[in-house]
Amino acid sequence: MREVDVSVRSLVALAVTSCLMALLLAGSLAASQGACEEGTDRLYVVCMTTVLASVVEQVGGPYVDVEAIVPPGFCPGHYDIRPSDIEAVRQADLLIGHIAVFPWVEDLLEAAGRSVDELHMLSGPWNTPYAAISYVSNITALLCGHPATDSTMRDYFTSANSSLCSELHDLATELEAKADELGVSSVKVICMQWQVSFVSWLGFNITATFPPPERMSPADIEALVELGKREGVAIVIDNLQSGTEVGTELAREIGAEHVVLTNFPGAIPGTGTLADMIRYNAGQLFNATSRWTALSGALRDLENQLRALRDENTLLWGAVAVLAIVAITEGIIIAVWRRRA
Template identity: 40%
Template sequence: MVLLMKRTFPALALMAILLMASFSLTSASNEKPIIVCTTTVLSSIVEELVGDDADVIVLVQPGICPAYYDIKPSDVYAVSKARVIFYHGFEYKMWLKDMIESSGNRDVILVKVSGNWNDLNGAKRYITTIAGNLSEIFAKDYMKKASSMISELESIGEFINEKAAELRVNEVKVVCMKWQKSFVEFIGFNVTDSYGPPERISAKRAAELEELIKREGIALVIDNLQSGTYFGAELSSKTGAIHVVLTNFPDAIPGTSSLVEMIKYNAEQLFNAVAEWRSISHAKEEISYLRGEIENLKTKLLIFQGLSLVLAICVAIELYIMRRRR
């Protein structure tokens, strides 16, 4: 895989050069600075902060895992023209380092923003880090806009805390894909176990998780969209746990174009699943109660039938004795 990528880069670089030549008539004075972001986590924040001040280009589409990103000549060209590249860190050795070298852009500013982003504290850190770097690089204050974004995050946080308390999510046991574990724990759920990418899960591990879900009465199996959802769906079908799919990248699902919207969407998916699980559990309890009542009625009916038989026998004996006396 690495060898193939290294062989591909010279060809990509050549195609990028041709692309540069095709754009050579564009006046540099009229061009906006280009900011390249490796994922929509970064680009959604940058776009909201800079507005029309720059052109923002994202490399990895939100529906896929960055590990499976296929480099395109147009992306190499974008990197060659970029003033700044925002990246997480994990993708640097995978493909970004070679991509930058192939582009020939030695002046590009690299800004690493790492760590979890799908909980409130992580999201705040991403916003302030990106805003601070943009302010320094472009000599413009983006911190005021960042404060507004953080206020919106905190408002969503209040909604999440209130709803989580109302639904008593701390009492709800779940199993989740490990890329979503920090978010699910942030909401307050009892994460009993977690699992890695589906393609790395052995049959033995799958059987262990299935047995755990049945034994512990696990309510939810939570998948990460970008990692694949077939494993969680299979666990759900075998155990009866509710299957929930969350997204780790903004814009992968309609209505999640920003980090704030993504966090709210994921929280609502979990809350809806808890409500569904509670509804099903209540229905099962009602059915169990009704079955118990039916069994009680059956027992009472048997007793009544037995007493009726005894009474009938007594009446028959009495009639027989009366006839004998005559």
């Protein structure tokens, strides 16, 4: 009997040990698989600006880690590299740039031991819906064509590309309809050069443009003020990353609305994607147009009232003049009559 009990206890202990080993093995395999997926299924993409990084993040989703070198509030032409930028570029699976290969970009690549040929450069404007679609498509192609991209990742990138392009098409239709409704083609503006493509796409009447502040003289600003007053400019448009001092002065001197637009996602709260940024910029222009139209309407009403008052005054003074003439005439007649009498 004692031998049977010992045998049973041995079997139970063996079964428990086997179960524990199985659980440990399963956990180890799961952890190993997760680590493998985490290590191989994500591309580390380093972009020169948030324009590119925002698109990579939207297209890549869970299959990418993204970093932007230049913060959204900075002008890319005037950037000073940091040690962390060098390490990011050194570790990147994919490097993407646009606008230009500035001297600091060349220095950054050299410091990181990377070649300029490894930097995939995109070109052209990006701040209209249709231009943004081009950027989305080009970045999707870069992600899909990377050697580490598998079929699952490629399907995800392609699907995201389709959704984003559809969203941007719808946004274009929405903004074009609103611009027509407000009649922006009759609204005269003075526009900072880096926002011309967006402002002209919406249909505003661009009376003049101006370059970055460092390229302008006091005489240039005075000439724009005179032009703005003469042409009845309604809105002065600045670009946030280029500075807003010139636009502020122009708007104040002309008596126009002042609007500050952004060319880089993330510089202003609520502008984390290209679509968000474009919608924000359009909203700023549409609101300024509505304010100017309302002000113009109020001024027209005031002018009409003043004109009516002038007309009433003219009639009043005419009546006074007639009465005065009559009174003088009567006085003369009475004087003559008395003299004869």
